[in-house]
Amino acid sequence: xxxxxxxxxxxxxxxxxxxxxxxxxxxxxxxxxxxxxxxxxxxxxxxxxxxxxxxxxxxxxxxxxxxxxxxxxxxxxxxxxxxxxxxxxxxxxxxxxxxxxxxxxxxxxxxxxxxxxxxxxxxxxxxxxxxxxxxxxxxxxxxxxxxxxxxxxxxxxxxxxxxxxxxxxxxxxxxxxxxxxxxxxxxxxxxxxxxxxxxxxxxxxxxxxxxxxxxxxxxxxxxxxxxxxxxxxxxxxxxxxxxxxxxxxxxxxxxxxxxxxxxxxxxxxxxxxxxxxxxxxxxxxxxxxxxxxxxxxxxxxxxxxxxxxxxxxxxxxxxxxxxxxxxxxxxxxxxxxxxxxxxxxxxxxxxxxxxxxxxxxxxxxxxxxxxxxxxxxxxxxxxxxxxxxxxxxxxxxxxxxxxxxxxxxxxxxxxxxxxxxxxxxxxxxxxxxxxxxxxxxxxxxxxxxxxxxxxxxxxxxx
Amino acid sequence: xxxxxxxxxxxxxxxxxxxxxxxxxxxxxxxxxxxxxxxxxxxxxxxxxxxxxxxxxxxxxxxxxxxxxxxxxxxxxxxxxxxxxxxxxxxxxxxxxxxxxxxxxxxxxxxxxxxxxxxxxxxxxxxxxxxxxxxxxxxxxxxxxxxxxxxxxxxxxxxxxxxxxxxxxxxxxxxxxxxxxxxxxxxxxxxxxxxxxxxxxxxxxxxxxxxxxxxxxxxxxxxxxxxxxxxxxxxxxxxxxxxxxxxxxxxxxxxxxxxxxxxxxxxxxxxxxxxxxxxxxxxxxxxxxxxxxxxxxxxxxxxxxxxxxxxxxxxxxxxxxxxxxxxxxxxxxxxxxxxxxxxxxxxxxxxxxxxxxxxxxxxxxxxxxxxxxxxxxxxxxxxxxxxxxxxxxxxxxxxxxxxxxxxxxxxxxxxxxxxxxxxxxxxxxxxxxxxxxxxxxxxxxxxxxxxxxxxxxxxxxx
Numbered sequence: 036x037x038x039x040x041x042x043x044x045x046x047x048x049x050x051x052x053x054x055x056x057x058x059x060x061x062x063x064x065x066x067x068x069x070x071x072x073x074x075x076x077x078x079x080x081x082x083x084x085x086x087x088x089x090x091x092x093x094x095x096x097x098x099x100x101x102x103x104x105x106x107x108x109x110x111x112x113x114x115x116x117x118x119x120x121x122x123x124x125x126x127x128x129x130x131x132x133x134x135x136x137x138x139x140x141x142x143x144x145x146x147x148x149x150x151x152x153x154x155x156x157x158x159x160x161x162x163x164x165x166x167x168x169x170x171x172x173x174x175x176x177x178x179x180x181x182x183x184x185x186x187x188x189x190x191x192x193x194x195x196x197x198x199x200x201x202x203x204x205x206x207x208x209x210x211x212x213x214x215x216x217x218x219x220x221x222x223x224x225x226x227x228x229x230x231x232x233x234x235x236x237x238x239x240x241x242x243x244x245x246x247x248x249x250x251x252x253x254x255x256x257x258x259x260x261x262x263x264x265x266x267x268x269x270x271x272x273x274x275x276x277x278x279x280x281x282x283x284x285x286x287x288x289x290x291x292x293x294x295x296x297x298x299x300x301x302x303x304x305x306x307x308x309x310x311x312x313x314x315x316x317x318x319x320x321x322x323x324x325x326x327x328x329x330x331x332x333x334x335x336x337x338x339x340x341x342x343x344x345x346x347x348x349x350x351x352x353x354x355x356x357x358x359x360x361x362x363x364x365x366x367x368x369x370x371x372x373x374x375x376x377x378x379x380x381x382x383x384x385x386x387x388x389x390x391x392x393x394x395x396x397x398x399x400x401x402x403x404x405x406x407x408x409x410x411x412x413x414x415x416x417x418x419x420x421x422x423x424x425x426x427x428x429x430x431x432x433x434x435x436x437x438x439x440x441x442x443x444x445x446x447x448x449x450x451x452x453x454x455x456x457x458x459x460x461x462x463x464x465x466x467x468x469x470x471x472x473x474x475x476x477x478x479x480x481x482x483x484x485x486x487x488x489x490x491x492x493x494x495x496x497x
Numbered sequence: 498x499x500x501x502x503x504x505x506x507x508x509x510x511x512x513x514x515x516x517x518x519x520x521x522x523x524x525x526x527x528x529x530x531x532x533x534x535x536x537x538x539x540x541x542x543x544x545x546x547x548x549x550x551x552x553x554x555x556x557x558x559x560x561x562x563x564x565x566x567x568x569x570x571x572x573x574x575x576x577x578x579x580x581x582x583x584x585x586x587x588x589x590x591x592x593x594x595x596x597x598x599x600x601x602x603x604x605x606x607x608x609x610x611x612x613x614x615x616x617x618x619x620x621x622x623x624x625x626x627x628x629x630x631x632x633x634x635x636x637x638x639x640x641x642x643x644x645x646x647x648x649x650x651x652x653x654x655x656x657x658x659x660x661x662x663x664x665x666x667x668x669x670x671x672x673x674x675x676x677x678x679x680x681x682x683x684x685x686x687x688x689x690x691x692x693x694x695x696x697x698x699x700x701x702x703x704x705x706x707x708x709x710x711x712x713x714x715x716x717x718x719x720x721x722x723x724x725x726x727x728x729x730x731x732x733x734x735x736x737x738x739x740x741x742x743x744x745x746x747x748x749x750x751x752x753x754x755x756x757x758x759x760x761x762x763x764x765x766x767x768x769x770x771x772x773x774x775x776x777x778x779x780x781x782x783x784x785x786x787x788x789x790x791x792x793x794x795x796x797x798x799x800x801x802x803x804x805x806x807x808x809x810x811x812x813x814x815x816x817x818x819x820x821x822x823x824x825x826x827x828x829x830x831x832x833x834x835x836x837x838x839x840x841x842x843x844x845x846x847x848x849x850x851x852x853x854x855x856x857x858x859x860x861x862x863x864x865x866x867x868x869x870x871x872x873x874x875x876x877x878x879x880x881x882x883x884x885x886x887x888x889x890x891x892x893x894x895x896x897x898x899x900x901x902x903x904x905x906x907x908x909x910x911x912x913x914x915x916x917x918x919x920x921x922x923x924x925x926x927x928x929x930x931x932x933x934x935x936x937x938x939x940x941x942x943x944x945x946x947x948x949x950x951x952x953x954x955x956x957x958x959x
Contacts, residue, residue: 433632436593
């Protein structure tokens with residue numbers, strides 16, 4: 036059946052039906068075409084979302100709004116109102132290098148590592164990271180999962196921007212931009228985790244780069260530290276053919292089995308990519324309750340292959356979507372990923388009926404929340420959840436007509452259609468204007484950094 | 498090497514170096530980051546494009562502008578200036594059905610044909626077609642190739658919008674929205690072709706639907722008519738597995754061989770899709786000098802497969818990009834196709850180095866011009882060519898930094914970044930405002946049509 040005929044609506048369960056006096060609220064979104072992504076996948080054509088403090092207190096038809104007196108009202112006419120999207124894997128500060136090294140062989144060792152060795156520093160992380168944060172807020176991402184260097188520097192600016200993030204300090208077996216010694220990131224990670232644990236927006240994490248760039252002893256230390264501090268571990272997994280070969284040769288294991296052997300395969304892990312996973316790997320990822328970040332655009336741009344994300348999702352694994360870093364996938368919003376996820380899985384399965392648009396939107400929202408074990412608080416518009424909400428214009432020409440909200444989002448929307456972004460109850464962008472950041476200042480610093488990178492490239496990288 | 502270090506510039510060959518008095522011009526675009534797509538692939542960082550009447554008279558560095566006195570100047574600071582993109586295959590009036598029948602099996606016979614039979618009419622073609630024209634102009638398409646019904650109605654509105662198009666009247670073996678009898682479209686096509694031949698913007702064409710929906714006798718008639726009137730033939734080819742099976746069974750030929758046997762495989766043909774072509778089919782398409790429309794997004798959304806467009810392009814065939822209709826690919830701009838073309842061919846070939854961004858931009862511009870045998874007039878910014886020019890903002894967050902213009906266009910741009918569109922020397926959109934169309938009126942009619950389609954769907958299709 037055509038989904039648009041099945042318009043459903045819900046009254047927020049928390050609404051006291053006999054309320055006489057309006058209750059106070061901080062923000063009411065009215066005239067919203069609400070795409071709740073709740074269990075029933077309710078879509079409310081003329082609805083309202085009510086926010087008090089950092090939480091959603093009501094979601095329902097237009098009449099719901101009348102039961103509240105709000106300090107601020109946003110008219111969402113002509114727009115879809117959705118849970119904020121969750122980018123489960125990126126390296127946001129690498130925006131400074133975006134567009135370098137596309138379409139060339141051995142990019143990691145010829146471009147990424149030399150650029151980072153020569154040029155990456157605290158300043159670039161600060162401003163390049165903020166530039167990425169701007170792009171994500173503009174593109175409707177409300178939570179992101181990041182692995183990079185100088186994460187304590189980045190944490191401060193992300194928090195200032197009002198964005199929610201899981202930030203993983205990188206640990207790697209060679210000197211890094213923020214650590215002169217191999218594995219120097221581990222001490223930084225511990226310090227960072229202890230300093231930021233319990234923050235309402237920032238979740239500190241440890242990010243061992245990959246099974247082929249961190250040795251067993253350090254992986255075990257990281258497993259112990261993650262358990263002790265109860266912080267996530269973010270890691271590239273089953274992504275590279277050389278990784279598969281190496282682990283088979285050295286340990287006679289798949290990367291998933293290897294992570295299990297060092298104590299990292301557990302509910303605190305968010306594993307990025309998982310392209311080359313076997314049936315038993317998938318079963319093991321599920322048994323250990325690990326999260327998976329599916330990065331379709333980056334994975335096909337690098338010709339690595341199509342991760343069995345559809346199979347994993349259908350098997351009940353915690354699968355969200357990710358962009359990977361801007362040197363890999365170029366853009367950091369999830370709207371740009373949706374169409375690829377829908378279409379490339381159809382191609383891969385040779386079946387146009389699989390990976391329907393509604394499932395892709397679920398992966399981008401609730402799926403991402405599940406991947407980071409935050410589905411109790413994030414990923415859908417429901418009373419009691421944290422108020423991470425985006426308002427997406429459906430009046431751009433390509434979105435008209437609107438027979439099916441999921442089709443329109445997946446097959447026609449642009450990240451430029453996001454109008455307003457609300458995170459933790461705070462309006463961080465309204466009508467495309469960022470309220471928590473001086474975007475002109477960020478842009479000016481990016482221009483300066485770009486000039487310096489061009490000069491360094493002209494002089495030659497070491 | 499990094500392409501951005503290889504900035505080149507050209508003086509327009511037509512510029513008289515000893516000119517003292519400024520020459521008259523109609524439009525000068527200044528402070529342009531010009532992506533010429535000429536044979537040398539010159540990119541001019543601070544350049545100018547000069548237009549007189551419907552033609553480009555000069556392309557060069559900023560100083561070129563001073564040699565002309567123009568009636569109008571457009572400051573293109575912060576933007577790329579490119580040849581307009583050419584959409585080599587679509588069914589634009591089907592915007593009225595966009596988003597219906599996504600992700601379902603047997604869409605052609607369960608949705609498309611019944612919707613058309615029950616609902617499609619002259620009015621829907623007029624307004625749905627105009628809505629598609631708006632989307633294309635907004636998305637930087639300056640020429641499109643269309644196959645549908647009521648093409649003489651559509652021709653009038655396309656011309657009024659100032660857009661360039663090859664419009665093919667559909668011929669099919671069953672009663673159609675514009676013809677009560679099977680093959681009734683053939684008489685309409687002849688009348689349409691005779692009426693519109695020689696128009697500067699509209700090229701009339703005949704569009705036999707596909708080898709499996711038009712019989713041999715009619716295909717031969719169409720071949721003769723196309724030759725007599727010298728008008729293009731637009732046709733779906735080697736797109737469906739059932740098509741392959743049927744032609745093998747009935748004629749023991751591939752679809753390409755079959756078209757050759759009925760006299761249609763020649764320089765007037767624009768063949769859409771060509772997914773299932775053999776090596777000898779490719780050689781035959783090349784020998785006959787036919788054009789090919791590669792529709793990546795539609796082809797993978799329908800899980801049909803990846804056409805060997807890279808192979809065909811590298812073999813010197815005339816390959817352009819197309820969106821297919823909005824029930825197939827959903828959107829009608831080419832910017833939304835670019836990333837798919839680059840990335841899915843890399844995946845298909847298991848090689849990240851193939852189909853680099855520069856080649857994809859060439860397919861969208863000069864490749865499209867070659868597919869319709871118009872490369873003498875269209876597809877690049879060069880003196881003497883027709884002035885089909887687009888101005889694309891490169892200041893949106895995802896396009897910063899701009900190390901490589903082709904990477905930025907293919908991997909980061911959105912159709913919403915197109916700022917200004919010029920067709921045949923006429924500014925049809927400036928700063929996102931359409932100048933040749935009343936977009937509010939088009940939108941109001943689309944709303945009304947959508948309401949009526951919803952009512953018809955609720956009542957049930959025959």
